[in-house]
Amino acid sequence: FHSPVFSLYRQINIKSLVFSAISNEEDLVKVPKKFKPHPFVELTVTVESLTNLGFGIARVPPPATDVAKEDLASSEVNDKKWVIFVPNVIPGESVRVRIYRNHASYSDADLLEILTPSPDRIEPRCSLATVCGGCQYQHISIKRQRRMKTEQVQDMFERIGGLKKDEFPRVLDTIGTDEVFEYRSKITPHYDAPVKKRDKTIIDPDAPSSLEIGAIGFKEKASRRIVDVPYCHIATPAINNALEQIRHDKRAEAQEGRLKKPKKGATLLLRDADGIVETNHTKYVDTVVNGITFRFQAGNFFQNNPYMLPHMVDLVVNAATRLSASGAKMTHLIDCYCGSGLFALGSSSYFDVCVGIEVNSKAVEEAKSNAALNGIKNCDFVSASSEEIFKSKDPVKVGDVDEDNNNGPLLVKDFPRDNTVVVVDPPRKGCSEEFLEQLDAFRPARVVYMSCDPATQARDTAFLVTHGYTIVSIQPFDLFPQTRHIECLAVFDRVDNAIEKVEEKRWNANLSHLN
Numbered sequence: 001f002h003s004p005v006f007s008l009y010r011q012i013n014i015k016s017l018v019f020s021a022i023s024n025e026e027d028l029v030k031v032p033k034k035f036k037p038h039p040f041v042e043l044t045v046t047v048e049s050l051t052n053l054g055f056g057i058a059r060v061p062p063p064a065t066d067v068a069k070e071d072l073a074s075s076e077v078n079d080k081k082w083v084i085f086v087p088n089v090i091p092g093e094s095v096r097v098r099i100y101r102n103h104a105s106y107s108d109a110d111l112l113e114i115l116t117p118s119p120d121r122i123e124p125r126c127s128l129a130t131v132c133g134g135c136q137y138q139h140i141s142i143k144r145q146r147r148m149k150t151e152q153v154q155d156m157f158e159r160i161g162g163l164k165k166d167e168f169p170r171v172l173d174t175i176g177t178d179e180v181f182e183y184r185s186k187i188t189p190h191y192d193a194p195v196k197k198r199d200k201t202i203i204d205p206d207a208p209s210s211l212e213i214g215a216i217g218f219k220e221k222a223s224r225r226i227v228d229v230p231y232c233h234i235a236t237p238a239i240n241n242a243l244e245q246i247r248h249d250k251r252a253e254a255q256e257g258r259l260k261k262p263k264k265g266a267t268l269l270l271r272d273a274d275g276i277v278e279t280n281h282t283k284y285v286d287t288v289v290n291g292i293t294f295r296f297q298a299g300n301f302f303q304n305n306p307y308m309l310p311h312m313v314d315l316v317v318n319a320a321t322r323l324s325a326s327g328a329k330m331t332h333l334i335d336c337y338c339g340s341g342l343f344a345l346g347s348s349s350y351f352d353v354c355v356g357i358e359v360n361s362k363a364v365e366e367a368k369s370n371a372a373l374n375g376i377k378n379c380d381f382v383s384a385s386s387e388e389i390f391k392s393k394d395p396v397k398v399g400d401v402d403e404d405n406n407n408g409p410l411l412v413k414d415f416p417r418d419n420t421v422v423v424v425d426p427p428r429k430g431c432s433e434e435f436l437e438q439l440d441a442f443r444p445a446r447v448v449y450m451s452c453d454p455a456t457q458a459r460d461t462a463f464l465v466t467h468g469y470t471i472v473s474i475q476p477f478d479l480f481p482q483t484r485h486i487e488c489l490a491v492f493d494r495v496d497n498a499i500e501k502v503e504e505k506r507w508n509a510n511l512s513h514l515n
């Protein structure tokens with residue numbers, strides 16, 4: 001197993017550097033030294049779970065000098081156990097590892113040997129899988145990958161969302177398509193600053209030298225170094241067909257002195273839109289999702305798994321269009337963080353009015369053009385931060401409202417809240433408190449929350465639940481098989497009289513505190 005960092009150290013005789021070599025957990029308990037495994041120590045550990053970055057978590061107990069052996073099982077000692085992160089493992093596996101870096105409260109280790117492999121361990125398809133940071137789970141069966149994703153979401157809603165298991169519906173099984181390789185429609189390989197390559201046959205030191213690009217690929221696991229990736233197994237075949245030529249052309253540009261920024265590294269773009277691979281960020285590409293054509297700049301945000309994408313839109317539409325608990329029909333949709341209009345346009349035929357808001361003005365232009373391109377007249381898009389949506393004094397401009405309901409300008413804050421769904425799909429950092437407070441002040445009948453980071457989604461869930469929303473469903477899905485990434489859709493319905501109920505709960509809590 002390749003070691004990402006400290007490979008130089010590893011070339012030295014490691015054993016000779018370890019002054020108190022510890023061979024396994026049992027020995028560690030006996031070693032009379034200050035607890036913190038020394039770098040280069042080899043240990044046998046059992047993997048308990050995975051971090052959200054896909055590393056295995058193992059813990060070793062403090063040595064016997066710190067704690068009596070009979071107390072080792074106590075929960076207090078459990079808290080004192082030293083945490084070790086190991087790549088390329090599966091919970092339940094017993095593995096042999098070597099520490100290579102100590103942090104204040106945990107260590108990073110290399111995987112040396114798998115002693116008890118998990119029944120879910122499989123041979124990775126890619127020969128770079130243990131090194132390349134692009135995939136974390138190629139050694140795990142897809143069934144187990146998806147089960148782990150469900151468990152991780154459940155854990156985050158309990159731990160970060162502060163919810164008790166019986167206080168919210170069980171997280172649904174992670175769904176995904178059969179395309180678990182060759183699905184990714186955008187990759188962005190990097191290379192570091194090119195180095196000078198001198199022709200060794202020329203003796204003159206001032207003779208011109210050409211530039212040479214080293215690895216072109218993705219960052220190594222737990223390192224900033226780039227791994228050369230000539231073929232990416234999760235990228236679409238069209239991307240892999242183009243990749244060889246693009247790598248060759250870039251290297252030729254460097255050698256012939258044609259690079260635009262010869263002293264810098266760079267990131268390349270390969271965007272596959274329905275089989276055509278675009279490498280220019282500003283060129284427009286077309287892709288069709290559920291019968292709607294989306295035209296956007298190749299470098300702009302667009303969901304990267306065309307196989308899962310139609311299902312993702314269907315999930316949002318199904319959640320958004322259900323009747324409310326009191327039987328009300330949803331007629332108005334607000335798509336916050338709307339990008340080039342995926343959810344607003346994808347849902348538009350089920351609603352009277354849809355409005356999207358997006359901070360990237362280029363994406364808003366695209367969303368408006370996409371509405372026109374598809375003959376959709378009931379959608380408007382606003383270029384502003386989502387925090388502004390309920391403050392907006394600009395009337396919503398949609399064909400049907402202007403022509404048929406000539407009742408004056410329609411502002412978003414005046415949407416009928418009992419018939420309004422707010423879809424949110426924020427970046428990884430989730431929604432700001434300012435946005436959530438406005439959402440709470442508007443109090444739509446339903447919130448449909450799409451997230452690429454269930455940790456921040458769980459945090460925002462805590463806000464919604466304490467502000468009178470109930471969780472209808474939590475559905476993770478596998479947008480990026482073989483990787484640690486989890487996409488998750490959580491649906492919330494407003495509980496009528498919730499404010500009174502929340503106040504009542506707070507009041508009771510205060511009373512019980514007094515008792």
Ligand SMILES: C[S@@+](CC[C@H](N)C(=O)[O-])C[C@H]1O[C@@H](n2cnc3c(N)ncnc32)[C@H](O)[C@@H]1O
Nearest residue numbers: 301337338339342358359360385386425426427
């Ligand atoms: C995860 S993407 C979702 C885009 C779109 N829903 C889709 O699926 O194609 C998040 C989007 O939020 C936008 N964004 C980030 N912060 C924002 C903010 N404060 N207000 C509005 N949009 C924001 C980004 O530009 C990006 O387009």
